[in-house]
Amino acid sequence: MTEWLLSLVPTYGPVLLVVAIFLSCFALPVPASMLLLAAGGFIAAGDLQLVTIAGASFAGLAAGDHSVYVMGRIGGTRLAARLGRRSAPIARARAKLAERGGFFLFLSRWLFSPIAPYVNFAAGAAGLRWLRFLAWGTAGEIVWLAIFITLGYVFAGSLEAASKFAFDAIVLIGAAVLTVALGIWLFGHHKRHPLEDRLSRSS
Amino acid sequence: MTIRDRIRQAMRERPKAMAVFLLAAAITVFFAVRLLLHALFWEPPGPRPLEPWMTVGVVGRMYHLSPREIDARAGLPQPDPRPYTLAQIAEDRGVPVEDIYALVNAAVAELKAREDAGDQGQGRDGR
Numbered sequence: 001m002t003e004w005l006l007s008l009v010p011t012y013g014p015v016l017l018v019v020a021i022f023l024s025c026f027a028l029p030v031p032a033s034m035l036l037l038a039a040g041g042f043i044a045a046g047d048l049q050l051v052t053i054a055g056a057s058f059a060g061l062a063a064g065d066h067s068v069y070v071m072g073r074i075g076g077t078r079l080a081a082r083l084g085r086r087s088a089p090i091a092r093a094r095a096k097l098a099e100r101g102g103f104f105l106f107l108s109r110w111l112f113s114p115i116a117p118y119v120n121f122a123a124g125a126a127g128l129r130w131l132r133f134l135a136w137g138t139a140g141e142i143v144w145l146a147i148f149i150t151l152g153y154v155f156a157g158s159l160e161a162a163s164k165f166a167f168d169a170i171v172l173i174g175a176a177v178l179t180v181a182l183g184i185w186l187f188g189h190h191k192r193h194p195l196e197d198r199l200s201r202s203s
Numbered sequence: 204m205t206i207r208d209r210i211r212q213a214m215r216e217r218p219k220a221m222a223v224f225l226l227a228a229a230i231t232v233f234f235a236v237r238l239l240l241h242a243l244f245w246e247p248p249g250p251r252p253l254e255p256w257m258t259v260g261v262v263g264r265m266y267h268l269s270p271r272e273i274d275a276r277a278g279l280p281q282p283d284p285r286p287y288t289l290a291q292i293a294e295d296r297g298v299p300v301e302d303i304y305a306l307v308n309a310a311v312a313e314l315k316a317r318e319d320a321g322d323q324g325q326g327r328d329g330r
Binding site: 169 | 206209210213217220221223224227228230231234235237238241245247248251254255256257258260261263264265270282285286287288290291
């Protein structure tokens with residue numbers, strides 16, 4: 001399967017990437033990151049041009065992500081609003097996503113890319129403003145493309161080594177981000193609610 | 204509050220979050236070390252046996268030779284403008300891909316020999 005995919009890349013490079021990456025935005029099981037790794041390798045071999053590949057990949061990715069966002073806006077908003085009326089926490093989560101969801105959206109695009117389609121949809125459904133989606137989403141898209149094309153270039157031809165490295169690097173960054181975030185939350189200096197003080201002193 | 208106090212407080216009041224924090228920290232350290240070791244000891248693989256999906260560009264990169272020179276010497280088609288994979292060339296010619304490997308390997312050997320001859324100070328011949 002990998003061999004067959006690899007053999008298509010030098011021949012159909014840009015077109016293949018546009019289509020494959022676009023489809024992957026809808027959570028379809030297309031190995032978009034593998035194709036990017038392969039493309040990076042062929043760029044190193046001089047068979048494909050970086051500008052063409054980067055442009056095509058970005059076009060497919062942006063088109064896919066924004067389509068899913070719009071789907072969320074149209075289809076999800078009503079459902080989310082109805083759920084929100086029933087339950088305060090969901091309404092709060094929805095409001096939070098709409099206000100602060102940008103950074104999580106950014107991370108989901110490249111750090112947890114399998115869930116990116118769902119986050120894009122949820123962002124649309126939560127009513128995240130399109131300009132915010134554009135800004136955070138584009139940043140995440142650029143990071144994702146840069147990581148995989150660069151890795152493919154560096155590991156030219158050794159797809160297995162490249163994907164192992166990518167996996168390790170992403171787990172490392174994800175775990176590090178989680179550690180730092182939790183650490184700040186657990187040990188950071190924050191104003192304690194006076195009631196908390198009273199309760200803990202009495203326990 | 205001292206750091207120690209904060210840690211003790213966190214363990215007391217938020218044990219689950221602490222557990223997750225410790226796990227995340229452990230994973231971070233583990234993968235950091237692993238990545239470091241891989242980076243230090245990874246060597247780009249030397250030239251490997253030809254495969255059907257490869258293009259002459261890939262071969263050129265493996266052997267640090269100009270792909271277009273390999274094409275010329277082996278009598279293989281130049282990209283027009285899309286590059287051909289070795290499998291495609293074989294299919295177009297109606298021959299098994301191993302024949303194409305033979306052509307490519309022969310060209311690579313000749314070009315490498317010429318390079319070595321040049322390195323020995325006999326100057327590059329004009330071929």
